[in-house]
Structure formats: C-alpha cells, structure tokens
Amino acid sequence: MTFPELLSSLSSHAIHGAPPCDLTVRPKSPEVVADVLAACSTDGLRVLIWGAGTHQGIGHRVDPDVVLSTERLDRIVDHRVDDLTLTVQAGVTVGSIASTLRPHGQMAVLPEEEKAATVGGVLAVGASGYGRLRMGPVRDHLLEVLVATGDGRLVRAGAKVVKHVQGYDLMRLSVGSLGSLGVVVEATLKLWPTPRASATVEVAMPPDAGRAFRPQAVLQTRDRTLVMLTGTAEEVEAQADALGGESERGLLWPDQPRPRDGEGLWSVRVPPTLVPEVVDRVPGEFVAQHGVGIVEAPMDGPTAAAMREWLEPLGGVVVLLGGHDALYADPGPWGSDPAALDLQRRIVARFDPDRVVNPGRPAGGI
Amino acid sequence: MSLEALAERLRPLLGDAAVLTHPVERHLYSKDAGLRRTEPGLVVLPTSTEEVAAVVRAAADLGVAVVPRGGGSGLTGGAVPSEPAVVVALTRMDEIHEIDAVGRTAWVGPGVINLDLSEVTRPLGLHFAPDPSSQSVCTIGGNVANNAGGPHCLAEGSTVAHILGVELVLPDGEVVVLGGAAPDLPGLDLRGVVVGSEGTLGVVTRVLVKLTPNPPDVRTLLMEFDEVRQAADTVSGIIGAGIVPDALELMDRKTLEVMEAFLHIGLPVDAAAVLLCETSGHPAAVAAEAALCEEVARRCGARAVQVAADEAERQVLWKARKAAFGAVAQMAPDFYLHDVVVPRTTLPEVLDEVYRIAERHDLHIMNVFHAGDGNLHPIMGFDLAEDGVRDAVMAAADELIAVTLSVGGALTGEHGIGTEKRDHLPKVFDEVSLDAQARLREAFDPEGRFNPEHVLPKGSRCADFGRPLPEGAWV
Numbered sequence: 001m002t003f004p005e006l007l008s009s010l011s012s013h014a015i016h017g018a019p020p021c022d023l024t025v026r027p028k029s030p031e032v033v034a035d036v037l038a039a040c041s042t043d044g045l046r047v048l049i050w051g052a053g054t055h056q057g058i059g060h061r062v063d064p065d066v067v068l069s070t071e072r073l074d075r076i077v078d079h080r081v082d083d084l085t086l087t088v089q090a091g092v093t094v095g096s097i098a099s100t101l102r103p104h105g106q107m108a109v110l111p112e113e114e115k116a117a118t119v120g121g122v123l124a125v126g127a128s129g130y131g132r133l134r135m136g137p138v139r140d141h142l143l144e145v146l147v148a149t150g151d152g153r154l155v156r157a158g159a160k161v162v163k164h165v166q167g168y169d170l171m172r173l174s175v176g177s178l179g180s181l182g183v184v185v186e187a188t189l190k191l192w193p194t195p196r197a198s199a200t201v202e203v204a205m206p207p208d209a210g211r212a213f214r215p216q217a218v219l220q221t222r223d224r225t226l227v228m229l230t231g232t233a234e235e236v237e238a239q240a241d242a243l244g245g246e247s248e249r250g251l252l253w254p255d256q257p258r259p260r261d262g263e264g265l266w267s268v269r270v271p272p273t274l275v276p277e278v279v280d281r282v283p284g285e286f287v288a289q290h291g292v293g294i295v296e297a298p299m300d301g302p303t304a305a306a307m308r309e310w311l312e313p314l315g316g317v318v319v320l321l322g323g324h325d326a327l328y329a330d331p332g333p334w335g336s337d338p339a340a341l342d343l344q345r346r347i348v349a350r351f352d353p354d355r356v357v358n359p360g361r362p363a364g365g366i
Numbered sequence: 367m368s369l370e371a372l373a374e375r376l377r378p379l380l381g382d383a384a385v386l387t388h389p390v391e392r393h394l395y396s397k398d399a400g401l402r403r404t405e406p407g408l409v410v411l412p413t414s415t416e417e418v419a420a421v422v423r424a425a426a427d428l429g430v431a432v433v434p435r436g437g438g439s440g441l442t443g444g445a446v447p448s449e450p451a452v453v454v455a456l457t458r459m460d461e462i463h464e465i466d467a468v469g470r471t472a473w474v475g476p477g478v479i480n481l482d483l484s485e486v487t488r489p490l491g492l493h494f495a496p497d498p499s500s501q502s503v504c505t506i507g508g509n510v511a512n513n514a515g516g517p518h519c520l521a522e523g524s525t526v527a528h529i530l531g532v533e534l535v536l537p538d539g540e541v542v543v544l545g546g547a548a549p550d551l552p553g554l555d556l557r558g559v560v561v562g563s564e565g566t567l568g569v570v571t572r573v574l575v576k577l578t579p580n581p582p583d584v585r586t587l588l589m590e591f592d593e594v595r596q597a598a599d600t601v602s603g604i605i606g607a608g609i610v611p612d613a614l615e616l617m618d619r620k621t622l623e624v625m626e627a628f629l630h631i632g633l634p635v636d637a638a639a640v641l642l643c644e645t646s647g648h649p650a651a652v653a654a655e656a657a658l659c660e661e662v663a664r665r666c667g668a669r670a671v672q673v674a675a676d677e678a679e680r681q682v683l684w685k686a687r688k689a690a691f692g693a694v695a696q697m698a699p700d701f702y703l704h705d706v707v708v709p710r711t712t713l714p715e716v717l718d719e720v721y722r723i724a725e726r727h728d729l730h731i732m733n734v735f736h737a738g739d740g741n742l743h744p745i746m747g748f749d750l751a752e753d754g755v756r757d758a759v760m761a762a763a764d765e766l767i768a769v770t771l772s773v774g775g776a777l778t779g780e781h782g783i784g785t786e787k788r789d790h791l792p793k794v795f796d797e798v799s800l801d802a803q804a805r806l807r808e809a810f811d812p813e814g815r816f817n818p819e820h821v822l823p824k825g826s827r828c829a830d831f832g833r834p835l836p837e838g839a840w841v
Contacts, residue, residue: 082602083709083740105608126550137549139558140527147802155802156795161707163524163739164776165513165562166794167783167821168803172526172558176550193608213582213648232609232658235651271547273469293549315546338553340542343809347554350805363552 024050024067030089030146030154030185036068037182038152040356047356049179051091051121054114057265057322058125059178059333059361070120073185076100078160084191085143085160090120090184097189106191109141113253123184126176130253133291134216134230139175141190147174149182150352160188173347179358180344180366181351195230197237200252203227203245212239218290220279221254257285259298264323266304268295270316278316281307296321305331312336334363341366368428369407369450375424376410384411384458395453398440399500400786401702401756406433407450413458415533415541415571422569423539425452431815432537434565436476436508439500441703442784444511444564448819454569456507462486463572470577471530471547476507476570480514483575492577495522498780499688506573513562515780517613517644517687520738522578524780526561531574534560534567537811547574559806564782565817567810581646584612585656586674586683589663590637594618596667597639598713601737603662604643605710609655614738615642615687618717620697621732625686628693633686634670641737642687690734691745697730698747702759704766708775710740719769720744726765727758741779742770767793783821791823800826 027033040047048064050056051071073089076096080086081104088097095115097108110122111129121127123145128137135141144158147170157170174184198216203225212218217228227243228251229236240247259265268278272293279288279295286297299307304327308318312335320333327333338344341364348355348366360366376385386392386409397403408430412418425432431451438445447453460477467490474483480501484493496509497516504514509525510532522528531545545557560567591597594616601614617625618639626633634640641663645655660671674680694701708716717733720742724731730747746762748755767777767790777787777794792800804827808814 080709080711082606082711084605085709105606126555128550132549136523136527139555140523149802153798153802156799157802159707159776159794160774161709161740161776161779163515163519163736163741163779164707165524165778165780165782166776167791168806169513169526169558169562170802170806172555173806175555175558176552177554180554193605193610196608214579231648231651232654234654235648238650239648267550269548269550271466271469271471273466293547316548317551319550319552334552338551339544340556341553343536343542343556344554346809347806350809351802362554 023065024069026069026072028072030073030148033068033073033183033185034148034152034154037148037150037356040066041151041354044354045356046359049120049124049183049358051118051124052093052116054117055121055125055127057320059358059363060365061325061328062358062361068183070118070183070185073120077186080160081106084162085188086191087144087160087186087188088119089186091118093118094122101191105194107194108189108191109135109138112251113256119187120184123175123187124178130217130219130228130289133218133289134214135192139172142171142175142187143190144188145171145174145184146186147182148185150357151354155182158188162190178362180348180362182357197233198228198230198251199236199240199247199249201227201229201240201243201245201247203243211243215239216251219254220288220290222285226252226254254287257287257296257298259323260284262324263298263300264304264327265321266297266299267319267321268297268307268311268316269293269319270295270311270314274311274314274316278311301327301331308335337364368430369452372424372428372430372452373408376421379420380410380412380417384413386411395435395438395455396446398438398443398445400441400443400446400784402443402446402785404446404448406447406453408452409455410452411455411458415535418454418569418571419535419539419541421452421454422535422537425815426538429815431818432569433817434507434511434569436505436511437479437500437503439504440508440512440784441705441781442778442786444782444784444817444820446785448785456569457505459571465490467492469547470579471574472577473572473574474506476505476510476573478506480504480506480509487577488580491580493580494575495528495578496525499691506575507570510561510570510573511564512780512782515736515741517615517736519780520614520736521610521612526558528576528578529557529561529573530576532557532560532570533572535569535571537568537813537816541571545574562782564784564821566807566821567816583649583652584644584646584680585652586680587643587656587659588672588674588683589641589643589668590634590670591639591641591668592637593667594639594717595714597641598717598737600641600663600666600668601713602710603666604659605738607658607662609645609658611643611645611655611659611738613642613644614736616640616733616735616737617642617687617690618733620730621690621734624693624696624732625690627696629686629689631682631686637669642683687734690732694732694745694747697732698749700748700750702746702748702763704742704744704746704763705778705781706742706766706770706775707779708740708742708770708773710738712773712775713737713740716742716769716773720766723762723765723769727762729758729762736779739779740775785820788821789823
C-alpha cells in the first residue's frame, strides 16, 4: 500500500494509529531529532513528522522516506505552578497536559476536544480550541520554543516568562508552519487559572453574540446555538439568566461534524461578520464559531470549490482538514497561494534548505 | 553623497516640505525617549503607502539605510539611526481608514496615536486594548514595531494579540499584506514576526487592529502594604485564586512620594508599596472579583484597601500610575527607565536586589511596574551634569540584567531590544539561536539596510552552523 493510499484508508479527519512507513524513527531527545534531520538533509530523504496523527489530513500529501515520531518526546519538563508556565516536549498530549494541570486549578489554551493530539502537532498545524473567542488562538500562549531545524540545528527562541519581546517571534512563526522551519521539539506554554464557573446556554437562532459580554464561545450547529460562559459563579449565573434559554453547568462542546461518502471535512475561515452567510450556504452539518470566523463543515469537492471561489476575494480561505485523495488533487487542500509566497520561501530556505521536513505540504507547496 | 542624492530624488515625489535636510529640522528626529542621540542624515514625512514605497525603492537604489519612526516615545533607541540613514517618520500617516464595528476591527495608518484610536471608537463601545503609559503620544506603528505592552496586557496580551494584519513595504520596495480579518490564514505567520521587529523587516504602512468591547463595569482598588513582599504575595495570591484582573500594578514608596509631591491626591506615602488592581467586565463579575481580590490582599497583610468610588476617582488613581515617568523630574533632572521581566514568584528577592544596586551606585530609584506579569520598570533618576554618572547608570543597568537573568527572566517585556539591549542578547541565546534570528532577518532584508545594527549584535550571522559537507564534496 502506498502512503497516500494508507492515509485515505484512515478516517477522514482524526487519523489515529501507527505511522505508515517502512522506516520510523522515535527519537528520545531533541538532540537526536536534530541529528536525524541533519542526516536526512545530507541524504536527501523526505521526513514526515508524526505526533498522534490527529491532524495528518492537513496540507498536501507527503510521500515520506522516513517517519519521525515524537511519541518518545513525552516528558513534562517543568511546571512552574506559581509562575503559570509549563514546559513540555513535543509528544506530550493535550489530554495529559489537562490532567497535569487540573489539580492546580490551571489550564493551557489548547483545543479542548483533542485530548489525543500532541502539543507538537497542535502547534505545527496551529489548531486552536473553541474557547479562542475569549482566550485567543493557541499562538498567543506560546512563550518559548526549541526547534530542530530542517538542517539539524537546535534553535531556541522566546523566554520562560509570561511576557517578553526578546528577539524575533520565532514562536508565532513556527505555529502553523507545518514543519517548514523544522520540528518544534519543546514548548513553554502560558497557563491560565481555570475559570471558577462555567455554563452552556442554548439560545434561540439567530445567534446574538452581543447579548453576552465576552463569552468563551458562541457556537452554532444545524440544530442549535450555544453560548459558552465562564467566570465567577455570580457572573455566569447572571449572564445565563440574562440570556434566558436552557442552561447547563460546564462547557458542553458540540461534536465535530462527520463527513459522508465523497465528502471531506473543511475549515471555512472568514472575517467574522461573514459567518452567518457561510452558515446559510453550507449544505449539511456544521459547527460555526461566531465572532471567530471559522465554520467547519463536511462538503464535497465542487461545493468546497464554489465556496472558495466566493470567499477568497472577500479575504476568506477554505482549507481541507481531511478526506479522500481526490480532494487533495481537486480542489486541493489550500486554495490560492498565500500572501508573500516568495518571502516565505526565502525564510524556509534558511531553516530547511533541502526541504526534508514535510516537503510540499504547506500552502503554496513549499 | 548618497543621502543628498536621495533627497534630490525624493523632493519631486514627496514635495519639498516632506523632505527635511536642514540640520535644525533633522535634529528634532535625533532622539527617542531613551538616552542615545544621533543626527539623522535625512528625514522624510510620507503620507501614503505609495510614497513610502518610493522612498524605500530610492533608498535601495542608492544603498541608503532606512529607519522607520513613529511617535519617538520608544526607550531603547529603536528609532535612532546607527549609521547615516533616511528616517521615515510615519506621523503624517495618521488616518483611520475604516472601522468595522460589527467585526470589531479597524484599518489604521501607522501614525495614529494609540489613545486617539480608543477615543474615536468609544462611541461604538470599543477600544484598542494595548495601553502603554505613553499612549497619549505613541503611535500604533510604534506599538507594532515594539510589540508594546501596558497595564492591561495582563489580561489582554501584548500588542501582537491585537494586530490581525499589516501592510508592509519590504526592503526591496514590494508592498505585501500579511494576515487579515479571517483567522488562521494558510502559510507562515509573517504578521506575527513583523510585530516586535523594530523596523528591521520593512516599513508598516497600514495596520488591521482588533478592537475590544468596552467593559460595562469596572472596579479599581488601591491596596496599601507595609512591606513590598506582602504586595508581591498578593499578586500571586489573586492569580492563584483563579482571577486574572485587568491590571495589577505595583508602586513602591519612592514612587508614592514623588507622585504625591507632583499630584497632591492623598496617596499613602508612608506605605512600603501599593497595588493598583483593576477588574472589569460584567457587573456581577466585577463585584465578585473585586471582593475576592480584597480578601486576598487582606490575608496577605494589606493595611488598607480603597475602592475608587466613581470614574473620577478611578482616573486619579490611574494618573498616579501613568504619570509616573513625567513626575520623575521631581526626583532628578534625568532618568533611565528600565524594562525586564522576571518570574512572578521571584519579585520580592529581585526588588530587594534592585534597591541594593541603586544604593551601591548612589542613584535614586523608584519602582512602578506591571507586577501581574513580573514586568519590572525600575526608574533611575540622576543628573547627567554630575561626573561619571552615566557610567554609574550603565553599570547599574548591567547589574539589573545580571540579576534578571540569574532568576530566569527576560531582557525586555515590552520596550524592545533596540541598541540598548542588543549586546546582551548573547547572554540569553546561544550562537545557533542568534544565527537563526539573523537568518530570518536576512530573508526579509538581505542587504541589512533596515535599522542596521539594531536588535541583533554584530556577527550574529557570520558563523556557518549548517551541517558539515559530506566528505569528498566539491566546494
């Protein structure tokens, strides 16, 4: 079975399971990751980076010579409880971070519903949680990174304090870079106290985000609209009462929509004011993040292509999260080339000159 | 010489009034709010992206260095040229182009004053969250260049969290738009890199900012302590209790004395320290959070907690905080404002050390800072007319950095590196990491003409840290 075939045979978005390649390396230290990449650069080998496999559907397909698994980079390096920082290796999962932090009444700003995903994977694809309406995207909570560059150097950037402007922001540059600079092998995250109370309130359509003051999320699905509230018990109760509607304790995140045969799962990203119009046009199930500008929806190729044609001139993008092979060829995972592609190439050439890590996978085929 | 040639070429494009060559006019642009001064060779005042691009292209043709400049309120020499350069002053590009009240964004010129933007958007119930103490004079472009902070960054994050996109003139004159109103655009996050790049990657000509809803309610508390350590414990205690207030600002006794002499507002000058604690949001949240903050403060030994009764009282308390830098003149004619970040838990020991350093060098010192972030701002007051005082100030600054780094802190929290901290960078990054920074810069500016000698120390890029060539390879 070829690698692309195997990927297709896995489920559409959350592709779990063993990494598929004849040669899989599982380095135990950042230094070994750098050594492996240096060697692969020398030999011109193509390396696919594998965390938990939950986001392997994103980007152009890679046909690797080597899979580099981060599963043994599984150490929680340092938790400075009172300073609200956590340093972890790339292979630590979102779920284990949550359970490490829970007894301390703390949380990291990571995708809430992706317990199996690794920190390295979340950062590489730039996946944020539903709470970003209130908390901001994952990239705003990354304080320091250690990156093994494509040509095998170990580069540190940032600092282990909650605020700094110490040199260029290589942290944000690595978030969503899909390995084009190298592999994030260690990361320091900014932590937050867990809100003292939370509630999920079902409100009438259409969603009116303006009625709640700075909610954690306003999510709409085909059936209902949910306002997620966090804060002190007094605030959550007062806000829930003001919204009316049915209220439950805790944050009850909706399930991700499931594609049917022939469909892929797409992330439609638009200026937030366009979300209601996108919702009107998606054909089936969806989860829309009001105020953020993301609608995740299963669509077939022609529908996604039409959506892209409509939205790209308005500043939106339609990105494939997972699906069968044909969708990667047409209409393709990314859409039009990103801004300043030449500049992006010049940057990548200085970190991974032989393009060994996830070659061709990022937007623009870098 | 090439600067004269550049001036000749730019006059017809920008108009004579926008090309400053007279020494007196140029002198006005020779300094920022820090200590260093150099005379810029040429100053231009463009009014549009096209004009900036024309300046940048002409400078590229003639091999002239380019230094972008905003309001000139930076503290690290970021807008002070290090070699003969054209200073591109962006203060005339101060138009608010477009406000989207529903989407809560605005496209603004880099010359828009920070506070002006929040004033303009106030009727829409919105504001621009970053609020450096210089906000009545600093520009959005300068905020972008330095990734500026301010008291409210504790809860809202630094400037970068509020910049959705930038229009940038690259060093070769190409105009690109990075980022946008839609989230997570594919490709590298170049917007994130441009923020905080201190004018070394290009000239920002338009900025797409995120606007934040004005809170329906706000409560401001002034907590008084007999020991600085009690104030520091309160900071940790509040956050440990699950609350991130909007702001947690510490002022020590020296600050209180100086401010009281300046403002006469009844500050508790006999306290060792006060904390200014602000919480905002839904009225129910504000009441509950303020009560909790007060409880923590009292548990940590606060001798009194005052609550601002109304907006006027609140403004007075904030004036005591934000006017601190202006009031230093009460203490000494010159001052040096520092900016370092330490892990919050080390604040008490670091503060003790700061006082010892000042004493050793016979400098006045006041501490007024973002305690919630561990972001210290010791202000050293002195008289430059005194012999040897500059050396003492610099020695004290170096010692402060040594203390900061010894507890695992960062060189700067919000003022930037500029030329002030440049030569300290090798203390926090090894050669390979510095080289990576230089590689990134080189991808934008291969000739190194944008704000040369700023941010990275000389020689950052000279080492070759690539993998060794295979044996027998032809070179």
